[in-house]
Amino acid sequence: MKQLKIKLIIILCLLGFIHGYATKVTVQVANYVFTPASVSVTVGDTIVWNWVNGMHTTTSLTIPATAAAWDAMIDNTATTFEYKITVAGTYNYECTPHSFVGMTGTITAVASGLGIIENTTNNSNIKVYPNPINTLAVLNLNTLVYSGKLSFSLYDILGNKVRTIESVTNDRLVINREGLLSGIYFYQLHDAETIIASGKLLVD
DSSP states (O other), X not given: OHHHHHHHHHHHHHHHHOTTOOOEEEEEEETTEEESSEEEEETTOEEEEEEOXXXXXXXXXXXXXXXXXXXXXXXXXXXXXXXXOOSOEEEEEEOGGGGGGXXXXXXXXXXXXXXXXXXXXXXXXXXXESSSBSSEEEEEOTTOOXXXXXXXXXXXXXXXXXXXXXXXXXXXXXXXXXXXXXXXEEXXXXXXXXXXXXXXXXXX
């Protein structure tokens, strides 16, 4: 019963903070590769392809049935292209002239109602880097408006708690990726009664 109550509280918090926090995710286009080649986002986010060198395209292949297809040049005359994600699902795309050398990419989008928190209304300037993470991430807490000991909790997208760190007192917190599957997670910094800050964490 206690676990169910916690999950319900998490979902309510997520639904309360989700609206208005769409983000832009940048993909670099250069050297016959998209970097990163795979990104995880939420509906409402925007993918931004930025030209670095060469002459390329970003061209949709298999995408959700109701999503809009795209085909855009990325070169020194068209250095950026933006695509807003409006439908959940998997988007596969390519650079048409260089697909034969494996210049492809994937976007995985989840519905906003599944509960990805971008930031809380307070302490919204907490930074996580790098995000997505491969080995570890650092939470920069030196701007946190709070005095006292906090706990860190990490949840998967289903609301299952997968990690806890007690007595967080430093101005930076290191999160090790070990034991975490690829996907979307969200974290909370909280005391015994109040969520002080929260946000999303992507694991490659």
